[in-house]
Amino acid sequence: MAHPYSSLHKGLAGAAICLLLCNSNYAQNVYKNKDTTGTAATDSIGWLKKTPLLPRDTTGHLPNNELFLPHPQIGAVSAVDMNETKKLPYTSIDQMLAGRVTGVDIRTPSAEPGKRTSVFIRGASTLLLKNSDVFYAQPTYVVDGIPLVPDHPFPYDIQRFDLNRMGTEINLLSFLDVNDIASIEVLKDFAASAKYGPLAANGIVNITTKGPRSGRMKVTVNSWVGLSLQPRVKTVNGEFERDFRMPFYQKYANETQWRNFPRYLADSTQDRYFGASDWDEVYYRNGWSNGIQAAVSGGTRLANFRFSLGRSAQQGVADRTGMNRYDVNFGVNLMPVKHLMLTTYISGATVTRSRNEFIRDRAGDEDYLVNFESPPSPNKQYFQSYFTAIKDGINKNRNNNARVLANLHYDLSPHWSLNSRFSIDYTQNFRDLFIPTYLNDGNNFVSNFDGLSRRMMLDNSVRYDNTFADKHHLDVTVGQLALWDKWRYDYGRAYKGRSDYIKIYKPGDDANKEGVFGNLRLQTNYKDYTQSNLASFYTNVGYNYAGKYFVNLYLRRDGSSNVPAAHRWLFSPTLSAAWKISKEDFLQQAGWLSNLNLRASYGRVGRVLMDEYYKGGPIYNVDIGWNGNPNMATYNAFPAINAGFGTGYVTDDLKWPYVEQWNLGLDIGLLHDRIHASLDVYAKTDKDLLLKIPVMEESGYTGLVKNGMDIRNFGYELALDAAIIQGPQFGWTTSLSVYTNQNKLLAMPDGVQDMTIGNRRLLVDKPTDRYWLLINEGIYNTDADIPINPSTGKKMSYQGVALHAGDPIWKDLNGDYVINDADRVMKGRQVPAAQGYFSNTFRYRQLELQVLCNYAFGRKIINQAMADRFDFAAREGADDIKGIKEVNYWAKVDGDYDKYPLYNPWSAVNAYQPDQTLFLEDGSFVKLRAITLAYNLRASWMERRGIEQLRIYATANNVATWTPYTGGDPEAVDYFGYDQGYYNWPAPRSFTLGFNFQF
Numbered sequence: 001m002a003h004p005y006s007s008l009h010k011g012l013a014g015a016a017i018c019l020l021l022c023n024s025n026y027a028q029n030v031y032k033n034k035d036t037t038g039t040a041a042t043d044s045i046g047w048l049k050k051t052p053l054l055p056r057d058t059t060g061h062l063p064n065n066e067l068f069l070p071h072p073q074i075g076a077v078s079a080v081d082m083n084e085t086k087k088l089p090y091t092s093i094d095q096m097l098a099g100r101v102t103g104v105d106i107r108t109p110s111a112e113p114g115k116r117t118s119v120f121i122r123g124a125s126t127l128l129l130k131n132s133d134v135f136y137a138q139p140t141y142v143v144d145g146i147p148l149v150p151d152h153p154f155p156y157d158i159q160r161f162d163l164n165r166m167g168t169e170i171n172l173l174s175f176l177d178v179n180d181i182a183s184i185e186v187l188k189d190f191a192a193s194a195k196y197g198p199l200a201a202n203g204i205v206n207i208t209t210k211g212p213r214s215g216r217m218k219v220t221v222n223s224w225v226g227l228s229l230q231p232r233v234k235t236v237n238g239e240f241e242r243d244f245r246m247p248f249y250q251k252y253a254n255e256t257q258w259r260n261f262p263r264y265l266a267d268s269t270q271d272r273y274f275g276a277s278d279w280d281e282v283y284y285r286n287g288w289s290n291g292i293q294a295a296v297s298g299g300t301r302l303a304n305f306r307f308s309l310g311r312s313a314q315q316g317v318a319d320r321t322g323m324n325r326y327d328v329n330f331g332v333n334l335m336p337v338k339h340l341m342l343t344t345y346i347s348g349a350t351v352t353r354s355r356n357e358f359i360r361d362r363a364g365d366e367d368y369l370v371n372f373e374s375p376p377s378p379n380k381q382y383f384q385s386y387f388t389a390i391k392d393g394i395n396k397n398r399n400n401n402a403r404v405l406a407n408l409h410y411d412l413s414p415h416w417s418l419n420s421r422f423s424i425d426y427t428q429n430f431r432d433l434f435i436p437t438y439l440n441d442g443n444n445f446v447s448n449f450d451g452l453s454r455r456m457m458l459d460n461s462v463r464y465d466n467t468f469a470d471k472h473h474l475d476v477t478v479g480q481l482a483l484w485d486k487w488r489y490d491y492g493r494a495y496k497g498r499s500d501y502i503k504i505y506k507p508g509d510d511a512n513k514e515g516v517f518g519n520l521r522l523q524t525n526y527k528d529y530t531q532s533n534l535a536s537f538y539t540n541v542g543y544n545y546a547g548k549y550f551v552n553l554y555l556r557r558d559g560s561s562n563v564p565a566a567h568r569w570l571f572s573p574t575l576s577a578a579w580k581i582s583k584e585d586f587l588q589q590a591g592w593l594s595n596l597n598l599r600a601s602y603g604r605v606g607r608v609l610m611d612e613y614y615k616g617g618p619i620y621n622v623d624i625g626w627n628g629n630p631n632m633a634t635y636n637a638f639p640a641i642n643a644g645f646g647t648g649y650v651t652d653d654l655k656w657p658y659v660e661q662w663n664l665g666l667d668i669g670l671l672h673d674r675i676h677a678s679l680d681v682y683a684k685t686d687k688d689l690l691l692k693i694p695v696m697e698e699s700g701y702t703g704l705v706k707n708g709m710d711i712r713n714f715g716y717e718l719a720l721d722a723a724i725i726q727g728p729q730f731g732w733t734t735s736l737s738v739y740t741n742q743n744k745l746l747a748m749p750d751g752v753q754d755m756t757i758g759n760r761r762l763l764v765d766k767p768t769d770r771y772w773l774l775i776n777e778g779i780y781n782t783d784a785d786i787p788i789n790p791s792t793g794k795k796m797s798y799q800g801v802a803l804h805a806g807d808p809i810w811k812d813l814n815g816d817y818v819i820n821d822a823d824r825v826m827k828g829r830q831v832p833a834a835q836g837y838f839s840n841t842f843r844y845r846q847l848e849l850q851v852l853c854n855y856a857f858g859r860k861i862i863n864q865a866m867a868d869r870f871d872f873a874a875r876e877g878a879d880d881i882k883g884i885k886e887v888n889y890w891a892k893v894d895g896d897y898d899k900y901p902l903y904n905p906w907s908a909v910n911a912y913q914p915d916q917t918l919f920l921e922d923g924s925f926v927k928l929r930a931i932t933l934a935y936n937l938r939a940s941w942m943e944r945r946g947i948e949q950l951r952i953y954a955t956a957n958n959v960a961t962w963t964p965y966t967g968g969d970p971e972a973v974d975y976f977g978y979d980q981g982y983y984n985w986p987a988p989r990s991f992t993l994g995f996n997f998q999f
Contacts, residue, residue, distance in 0.1 A: 074550055074576045074599050075192025076663050076680050078102050078719070080184040084850055086222070087932050087953045088992060091314055091323060092173040093141065093205060094119050096184060099837045099854030099929050102717040102737040103188045103680075109974045111987040113314045114323035114353040116151075116171045118975060121203030122188055123713030123741040123831065125607075125659065125686050127768055129757055131165070132156040134975050136610070139186075139203040140196060141173065144211075144345055146403050146423040147199050148172065149455035152487040152610060157621075158526050161881055163364040166491060167449045168353065168397035168429040170323075175349040175401045176207065177310040177327050179222040179293040183208045188717075189663035189682060190603030191576035194554045197481070197536050201607040201659045201686075210295070211345070212306045212333045217298035218948075224994025226289040228317050231988060233891040235280050237378045238265050238273035240892070245872060252806055252904040262876060264374045277378040279887050282387055287315035287322075287988070305332040317988045322354045339411040347403040355397055357390050358983065360884045365433060368495070370441045372877050375885035383887060386439075394434035394503055401427045415466045420459070427453045434503040444500055447493035456484040475542035483534040485610075491526040530612050533561035550578040554603070560656065562609040564616065567655040574603030582669075595669030595676075600662075607657040607686070614690070614705070617652030619644045648692040648703040655707050657688045674723040683714040685746070693749050708749030711768060715740040731843040737836035743767050759915050761826060770826035771862060771977065774819065775811035776918040779901040780804070789817035798909040806904030808911050808918070828920050830977035833858025837929075846938055852930045856970075861923035863967045864914045865981025866895045871912035873905035888982030895966045914978065923970040923977075925963035931956045949998040957990045 078101040085096045094117045098106040105120040124137045132153035141148045155166035185206040187193035193200035242265045249258065268274045291312035299305055308329045315322045327349035334342045355361075363369050377383050405423045412418060431449040461479030468474070538556040554574040563570075578599040587593055613619040621644045644650070661684040668677045687710045692703035718738045725732040745768050748755060755762045761772040780786050782805050786795045796803050796812065798819040813823045835856040842849045868875065868882075875883045900918065903911035934953035942950065963970050969986030973979045 074552060074578045074601065075187065076103070076189040076601075076665055076682070076717075077192050078104070078186045078188065078717075080186075082181060082183060084852070084930075084932060085184075086178045086181075086996075087934065087955050087994065088930060088957055090178050091312060091325070092117070092171045093176060093184065093207065094171070094173055096178065097186070097205070099852060099927070101186050102719050102739045102836060104186055104739075105741070105831060105835070107973075107975055108971060108987070110983070110985040111972065112318075112321050112356055112985055113316045114170050114174050114351060115355070116165075116169055119205070121186060121205075122682060122684050122715070123743050124769075125202050125684070125713070126689055126711065127691075127709075127757075127760075127762070128975055129760060130156075130162050131975070132162075137202055139205050140199040141205045141207065142196070143176065143207045143347075143403065144209055144405055145407070145421060146405050146425055147196065147455065147457065147483075148403075149425045149427065149453045149485055149487075150610075151453065152530065154487065154528060154530055154611070155451075155489060155491070157528070158491070159364065160367050161364040164361060166365075167451050167489070168399055168431045169355065170351055170353050170397060170399045170429065172399070172401070172427065174323065174325060174351050175327065175347075175399075176209075177291075177293055177308070177312070177325075177329075177349075179220075179291075179310065180209045180295070180308055180327075180329055181207060182210045188680075189601050190554075190574045190605060190661050191552070191599070191601035191663065194556070194572070194574035194603050194605060195538070195540070196605075197538070197556050197558050197572065198534065198560070198606040198608040199483075200605050209329065209331075209345075209347075210297075210306060210308075212299065212304040212331045213297050214299050214301050214304045217296065218998060220295045220996070220998040221293070222994070222996050223292040224290065224992050226314075226990055226992035228287040228289065228315070228988040228990040230284045230286045230317055231986075233280055233284070233888075235277040235378060236890055236892050237275065237277035238270075239268065241265055242268070247902060248873070248905050251902060252906060257873075257906055262374075271379060272377045272382050273379075275379045275381075277890055278380040279376075279378045279383045279890060282380050282383055283887060284318050285315070285320075287317045287990075289314040289990075289992075299333075302335045303333065305330070307331075316354075318985060319356045319358075320354060321356055323351065324353075325349060325351045341407075341409040343405070343407040343409070345403070345405040347401075349401050351399045351401075353397045355395060357395070358886055360881060360886065360983070362435060362439075363881055363884060365447065366435065366440075366445050366493070366495075368440075368443070368445065369879060369881060370439075372879070372883040372885070375889050376887040378887070378890035386887075389436060389438045392436050392500065393439070394432050396430070396432045398431075399427060399429040401425075415464055417463050417465070419461050419463070421457070422459075423455075423457045425453075425455045436500045438500075443495050444497050445493070445495050446497060446503060447491070449489060449491045451489040452487065454484075454486045458482045471546045473542075473544045475540070477538075477540040479538050481534075481536040481538070483536075485532040485534075486529075487531070488529040489527070492524065494523040530610075531561070532608060532610055532612070534608065535559045546583070548580045548583045550576075550580070552576045556605075558606050558656075560606070560609060562612055562615045563656055564614075564652060564654055566653065570606040570656040570658060572604050572606060572658070574601065574605075576601035576603070592671055593669070594671070594673045595667060597667040599665045599667070602660075602662045604658055604660045607659060607689075609654075609657070609690075613644065613647065614650060614654050617650055619647065619650055621647060643700070645700045646702055648705045649695070649699070649701045650705045654690065654705070655688055657686065657690065657707065660685045660687060674726065676719075676721040678717075678719045680717045682716070683712060685710060685712040691749055693752060693755070706749040708747060710746035711743060712746055713741055713743045715742055729845055731841075733841045735837070735839040737838075738834055739836050740834050741831055743769060743831070756821065761821075761824065763826065766826060767829065769830040769977075771828045771830075771860065771920065772821075772824045772915065773827050773920060774808075774824055774913075774916040775813075776808055776916045777811055778809040779903060780807050780809055787812075787817060792817075801908045803909065804904070804907065806902075806911075807907050807909050808901070808903055808916070810916070824915075827917065828860030828977075829858065831859065832856035832924070835859075846936045848932075848934045848936070850930070850932045850934075851928070852932075853926060854929050855924075855926045857924045859923040859970070860977065861921050861965060861967070861970060861973055862914050862978045863895060863919045863921050863965075864978045865893050865967060866900070867912050867914035867919045868981065869893045869895075870900055870903070871905060871910075874910070874912075886982055891982065893981055894968050921966060922964045923973070925961055925965065925970045927961045927971070928959040929957065931959055945999070947997075947999040949996060951996045953992075953994055953996075955992040955994075957992065958987045959989065 080096055080100050090096050094106055097104050103122050108117045118134050119139055121139050126137050135153040159166055187204040187206055193204040196204055264273045293310035295308035297306035310327045313324045329347045331345040376386055403425050407421045410418045429451045433447045435445040437444045459481045461477055463477040465475045536558045540554045542552045544550040556572045557569060559569045578597060580597050582593055582596040620641050622641055663680055663682045665680040688707040689709040690705055691709040692705050695701055695704050720736045723733045745762055745764055745766060753764045786803050788795050796817045810819045837854040839852045932953060932955040934951055937950040967979045972984040972986040
């Protein structure tokens with residue numbers, strides 16, 4: 001389907017003339033003169049000595065910010081210490097950021113290998129109300145100048161349950177091999193990231209891989225092997241569960257409730273539930289991991305290359321999960337004629353994942369609820385048969401990724417240059433799922449998901465760069481960018497095949513065709529396709545005087561295909577400046593002051609609307625379901641389409657949402673750079689965000705989608721590095737960081753001040769990350785304890801239901817003797833009040849020891865696992881996904897059981913609902929994340945044989961956690977601050993042994 005806006009981009013592509021925006025000081029000061037370690041950098045390519053060398057980093061890359069990053073003394077940038085991260089068995093970039101950079105909040109609901117996690121830079125930029133919202137708040141990952149295409153949440157539109165996104169659920173960042181990465185930088189303010197335009201709305205994670213280099217042929221080999229330890233759980237059986245429930249039955253149960261006592265707990269003579277509880281011996285294991293990567297590089301000054309191959313495998317410690325990756329990378333630099341440089345990178349990877357077999361997740365995939373009468377057996381003998389049945393099914397998940405970059409750079413003269421860059425990021429994901437009849441109440445199930453994500457980018461620019469009178473430096477760049485994003489999926493599912501031995505179903509095939517399911521009673525096919533196109537024009541003017549005063553003005557105009565025509569174009573300026581105070585004459589003699597730099601920036605960028613249905617007013621879509629099944633695609637067996645009642649009424653005058661951010665920073669270097677400190681204060685305001693506001697139910701719509709929501713994130717970041725001891729034999733360096741973030745809802749559409757969405761309350765001038773809770777004050781032991789309204793003579797009630805003995809005492813804030821939403825308070829915070837890391841590195845000769853800790857204080861967690869544990873009556877046999885019990889049900893939930901009152905679990909007031917202060921706990925923690933011991937072997941025989949490096953290292957990861965939280969790991973909670981117990985897997989303790997070899 002041709003997009004009505006695509007013609008604009010075709011015209012731009014045809015008229016493109018080469019360029020990428022840059023600041024020459026950055027290229028000269030960083031890439032040409034020094035690398036990040038402070039050693040002299042060698043240019044890898046040039047036209048002998050007659051042609052000015054292109055700016056290069058020490059890996060041989062053209063900087064992926066290519067001639068258009070503002071001076072590093074202006075932007076707020078945090079870098080990852082790659083020497084340390086590659087000593088750990090990381091499989092994705094977000095794991096490498098955790099506890100190592102400031103301004104970043106990493107949320108990992110589950111440590112399942114290869115599963116998606118989330119990163120928030122300087123706070124979440126939008127409301128997080130459901131899982132699909134998380135996708136819109138993720139940063140852009142740029143690899144060697146290629147902005148990776150993000151995953152799109154649109155498959156959620158056909159999902160009834162807000163669980164995993166349809167498809168493989170593989171973390172897209174798992175494609176990258178840590179041994180191929182030269183640097184990772186987090187660009188946090190617009191002085192550093194405005195060049196990416198709307199892609200920078202949530203921040204930028206800038207990744208540079210190791211590139212081609214000239215010189216003699218070099219070979220590097222990196223390998224490691226690791227072991228993740230089996231978790232320790234306290235298993236229980238039917239006897240424990242019966243004993244836990246009996247006090248509730250004895251105190252509150254009536255005859256009917258006694259009669260409905262669960263059958264699997266009623267007979268203590270049966271081994272299935274009252275025998276040995278040793279299911280953990282089958283479910284958990286010690287997980288082995290290993291990886292190897294080899295690379296070769298070399299060439300002349302006119303042509304050089306780098307080629308690498310890698311493989312890694314990681315076993316999960318639970319449910320036979322695991323991940324495998326194979327990757328290949330090739331880069332080449334060519335100078336076919338004088339002044340012309342061609343750079344090409346081609347990368348490919350495939351990732352497969354063995355995912356968990358949760359019954360809940362299976363029900364979400366099938367949109368089918370099995371019989372919940374009895375949970376799996378805790379006995380290994382019976383549970384093993386369940387595992388065997390799972391093996392008879394199919395659950396294959398595979399993602400393929402390819403990235404291509406071609407860059408042409410031509411020097412017209414010493415001051416004029418042209419640059420043209422084209423890139424493609426392409427990902428396909430496939431999932432085949434088959435559930436046999438034994439696991440599915442006699443109804444087998446088969447499905448296939450085929451998804452695609454693609455981003456193409458064309459960036460052309462021309463640059464003028466000159467220095468006048470040896471003091472005035474001017475850098476002017478103008479350019480054009482076009483971005484084409486596309487997402488697509490084909491999904492088919494079917495039930496009740498004729499045989500469990502036939503496990504194939506292809507959407508669109510004839511149901512009676514040999515080799516596929518026949519006589520399927522229920523078949524459903526879904527197809528969806530969406531795209532987003534972006535056209536941009538930009539200008540950058542950079543000026544500095546004598547290396548002391550820096551000013552940079554970046555102007556940009558963006559047009560989006562997903563914004564209505566009347567508001568399609570958005571103008572975005574960014575102004576940044578820096579004062580290198582330490583270069584002033586009055587400080588030149590201060591030997592104790594190495595660096596003193598003051599910087600400031602203000603900027604605005606648009607926010608891309610990834611969904612096409614915002615561009616043209618009211619929409620029609622597949623939306624003919626009902627509350628219990630809202631995603632029906634057919635009516636009376638015929639495909640149907642109607643107004644988007646569930647999506648909401650989309651007004652035809654929507655505008656670009658945009659982000660404004662200011663940043664003030666100070667950098668200090670003392671005692672010949674032995675001490676470095678950096679302080680940033682920021683405020684980031686998202687404006688004109690879209691929000692669905694309530695409308696009259698008679699309209700049929702669930703709401704009206706409009707601009708007008710403003711959210712501000714603000715805080716400060718402090719990073720400190722110090723070389724405490726610098727001796728020839730012994731050295732000690734330390735690093736410390738503190739990061740704070742607060743947010744506030746500034747406005748909602750149409751002047752709305754107060755709104756309730758699900759279990760969240762939105763109140764203007766209040767934070768958006770607060771829980772909305774009832775205040776718990778104990779228990780009513782008798783009916784006489786329940787207050788009586790003197791004006792009506794009626795007892796206090798909860799949402800119209802009279803309270804009785806055994807019900808909670810919830811604080812009546814407004815004194816109306818009715819407990820309802822008006823008595824809830826906004827309390828706690830999902831985002832820590834302060835978080836950061838603390839690292840120490842000790843060196844003795846060739847031996848090195850690093851200890852890394854990270855912490856988070858002031859965060860609150862809802863212990864939903866404990867709430868669910870006590871709410872057994874409402875969940876027992878319920879025809880709802882909440883009634884599902886996994887085999888992990890037979891593990892004792894961590895927590896202080898004695899602090900919870902013995903409420904009536906059958907009460908109509910939902911006594912153990914999680915949204916009350918009873919289950920709100922302090923989620924602060926200090927974690928000893930990693931201890932690494934490394935030895936750098938140096939010997940004369942190595943020099944004679946050309947061996948440049950041989951390093952052996954051992955690492956312990958996730959060593960210890962100190963926390964007041966009584967539940968599990970305080971990091972292993974969902975995106976919304978709820979600890980769901982066995983659905984949130986904590987990262988296991990692991991040990992790694994590896995080596996780095998280069999000759």
